[in-house]
Amino acid sequence: MKQNLIEDAVLVKNYIKGDENALSILVKRHKQKIYSFIYSKVYDRDITEDVFQDTFIKVIKTLKRGKYNEEGKFLPWVMRIAHNLVIDHFRRNSRMPKFDNTGEFSIFSVLSDSSLNAEKSIIKTQVESDVRRIIEELPEDQKQVLLMRMYQDMSFKEISERTGVSINTALGRMRYALINLRKVIDQNNIVLTN
Amino acid sequence: MAKIYSDCTPKNVNLNPKDETVDFILNYSKALSVISYNKLKFEALLN
Structure with missing residues (x-):
């Protein structure tokens, strides 16, 4: 005090x-x-x-x-x-x-972590390598168009100029490439989902 | 039994700063020295 x-x-x-x-x-x-x-x-x-x-x-x-x-x-x-x-x-x-x-x-119910976890990233790599392998099975002309379109992100106009075919041919090759890919996937029961 | 809807206001029995906070303040005060030079004042923390 x-x-x-x-x-x-x-x-x-x-x-x-x-x-x-x-x-x-x-x-x-x-x-x-x-x-x-x-x-x-x-x-x-x-x-x-x-x-x-x-x-x-x-x-x-x-x-x-x-x-x-x-x-x-x-x-x-x-x-x-x-x-x-x-x-x-x-x-x-x-x-x-x-x-x-x-x-x-x-x-946190609205926000989520968009980065892949270890398991998902392994699956992603596997799926990507499977797709690559199947693409290799395609006929050369179809493979060429598909690679230019999907991996090099070129337009069909650019593809037709590069390969020396008409746009319609390039479109047709792309269509057949996709059909063939689906066929191979179905035949071999390949699962390409994450 | 009727529900009691009125909520008791929380009683804060211990409304005092932590001892660490008070210690920090006292130590800060001991460490701080203000140096005057002409009309300027400089603070120096000497730990």
Whole structure:
């Protein structure tokens, strides 16, 4: 109880003179009020800890820089700093809204990881190599058109120019290539699904 | 029994900062020194 006898103003003065113990008394004296005040605004223990810490960092900096003018209002001044930091916190969060994921709606039900897992990526490689092997079985002219269209992403116009046949012929070769591929897949019972 | 719809406001018995937070603040204060040079002020954190 002896602590309470020393006024805030005196403690602040002592602290500015270099008495670190004065700050510890001030913190201990007011921590509950300031912490509760912040918590009443943010309703989150972790954020409250952060804001509380930032508040005192600001207090310490201001006092050590000698910018504090004592008007016998240490606690209201600290409260004002805390209040401003709480506003800063909400301002920051409104710019970057966060999903806390505590309600009934779960954000992860709509978001999914599009990258393949180990099993799926192995299947994908197998399917791709199977397709390659079947393509090799095709007659040369059909294979050529299919490779240009599907793997080199060329248009039928470009394919016809490159191979020296008409667009219709190129289209026909593509059609037969696909028909033949399906035939081979059916005959050999190849599963090409992921 | 009738359902009670009114919700009790959560009572926060322990509304105090963690000891680590308070310790950090006190240590920060000890480490911080402000150096004045002419009209400029520099902050130095000496850990």
